[in-house]
Amino acid sequence: MAQIEKLYQHYLKNPVICTDTRSITEGCLFFALKGDKFDANQFAEKAIADGAALAIIDNAAFAKGEQFILVEDVLTTLQELAKHHRKHLNIPVIGLTGSNGKTTTKELIRAVLAEHFKVFATKGNLNNHIGVPLSILSIADDIEIAVIEMGANHQKEIELLSNIAQPTHGLISNVGMAHLEGFGGFEGVKKGKAELYAYLSENNGYAFVNAANRDLTEMVDKASVKNIVRYNTTEEGAVSGVLKHSDPLIEFLWSFNGESHEAKANLTGTYNFENILAAISIGCFFGLSAEEINKGLADYFPTNNRSQLTKTEKNTVICDFYNANPSSMSAAISNLNGLTGAKKIAILGDMFELGEESASQHQRIIELALKNEIETLIFIGHHFYNTKGDFNANFFATPIEAAAFIEQQNWKDALILLKGSRGMALEQLLPLL
Structure with missing residues (x-):
């Protein structure tokens, strides 16, 4: 607790936290977090050189002086400091x-x-x-x-x-x-x-x-x-x-x-x-x-690709490709079906983190989409592709393969739903629509 209080006093002088050496500001506290593919302890010295007041580290090998605060675990320390601030x-x-x-x-x-x-x-x-x-x-x-x-x-x-x-x-x-x-x-x-x-x-x-x-x-x-x-x-x-x-x-x-x-x-x-x-x-x-x-x-206008209605030069696109799961995908498909539009198109990307239910949930979404009045259905990603069976729709293993198909369509005045998990990066298709 004494260590947290010491850090908090520094924080009060300049309440800026940095976890990336690319965003260091003068007098900030640098927390050297670790991940699966990185260890920010090795960047602590650079953080101090770039202006950080203190570097909080959990590897003694990188302690270079009084500005380096050695803790048992950097992430836990960050969380405890946040809890301490919240109480104030x-x-x-x-x-x-x-x-x-x-x-x-x-x-x-x-x-x-x-x-x-x-x-x-x-x-x-x-x-x-x-x-x-x-x-x-x-x-x-x-x-x-x-x-x-x-x-x-x-x-x-x-x-x-x-x-x-x-x-x-x-x-x-x-x-x-x-x-x-x-x-x-x-x-x-x-x-x-x-x-x-x-x-x-x-x-x-x-x-x-x-x-x-x-x-x-x-x-x-x-x-x-x-x-x-x-x-x-x-x-x-x-x-x-x-x-x-x-x-x-x-x-x-x-x-x-x-x-x-x-x-x-x-x-x-x-x-x-x-x-x-x-x-x-x-x-x-x-x-x-x-x-x-x-x-x-x-006064609120969505700008985060969540239920965002976007007018392109040729079509109207419902940009909803920040994330997706079976519940939100079902709701988006049903909503598209209920909207007024002479030509409706759904471009749907894989849903991630479904575990053992992945195949059955992707199949359920395909079946649901086919029941609706949607003129063109495009399913993208390995999960959808591996579940395509004999379904009468367009299936592509990757967005790049889907892009080649979309470029040939020349859609105009269409209402298009673009939805999938973030990892599918469906935003790369928006310029084609």
């Missing part, structure tokens, strides 16, 4: 996790709350055992409320991240067929995500819960969370909503305490409506007016 922050912290829609929901919450508060929200996808402590250590003294995204691919990870972020409020967007390999199946996903509810229960926190989602209501009841704020229901005092249009952008009605309001969002996909309601519910809870909430929603 007397602000609400909203912890957010879920199988699908985490980042979109986080950005919607940030956009709404920013109409009234000075808000910190997780940058990009810094939502793991390294990203969460870095996020906490990025929260400045003038921040009034924080939104911390927490991702996981195995059980006990949300528990770890909750103990670092120490959320006072929490939201699970949903639970679905994601990271099945690490979680050990859907029930494992539910158990892992429910670790956030368990933390809130133990620490008298508040849980925002989509009451229309049976899995979430079951999980929050099992965790015995005392403070529950429900939305998407007709309960008195709760936020409820009715979707009016989603073709292609979402328009809806929402109500709170008997008052109804019309609103729009610059998002496509009916599946995003529940994410919008979550943001509205949190806005209402923290006292924002309906005008502030609606303005926050209307």
Whole structure:
């Protein structure tokens, strides 16, 4: 603890953390993290030479003087420093996790709350055992409320991240067929995500819960969370909503305490409506007016390739290729089917981390897509390719092979869904569309 306090005093003088020597700033603290293919201990001396105040290392061979702080484990030290800083922050912290829609929901919450508060929200996808402590250590003294995204691919990870972020409020967007390999199946996903509810229960926190989602209501009841704020229901005092249009952008009605309001969002996909309601519910809870909430929603434009509607020179593309799993893939296909468009095309890439269920889940997505009114279906990746059988669709083992086919099509005025796991790098196909 004495060592953490010493580091914290340095941090308070210049609250900047660096883990990459390419981003060293004068007076920062450099944490020499290790990975499967790198050991930043060997760059500690360079970090000091480039201006870092201290280098935190866990290999004595690289200790070159007083500016090198030797610890047992650099990652653990980073996490402990973040926990120490969190204890000095007397602000609400909203912890957010879920199988699908985490980042979109986080950005919607940030956009709404920013109409009234000075808000910190997780940058990009810094939502793991390294990203969460870095996020906490990025929260400045003038921040009034924080939104911390927490991702996981195995059980006990949300528990770890909750103990670092120490959320006072929490939201699970949903639970679905994601990271099945690490979680050990859907029930494992539910158990892992429910670790956030368990933390809130133990620490008298508040849980925002989509009451229309049976899995979430079951999980929050099992965790015995005392403070529950429900939305998407007709309960008195709760936020409820009715979707009016989603073709292609979402328009809806929402109500709170008997008052109804019309609103729009610059998002496509009916599946995003529940994410919008979550943001509205949190806005209402923290006292924002309906005008502030609606303005926050209307001013948010997705730029992260998640449910992002993009107009190219020839077509309209739903860019949703940041990530994919069976649940989000099913929702995206169903949404495309419901949109107005003379020519609909789906370009779908492999879904990763499905373990033993990979073949069956890829086959299920193929079958689902074929049942919908989609003129052209393209499946890309070895998982889809190895499951193609006699299905009447276009299958390619790699994006490069698919690109050659796409270049020959000369599609115009088409509505195209481009979706797959991040590792498929489907963004390379966008210039062809």
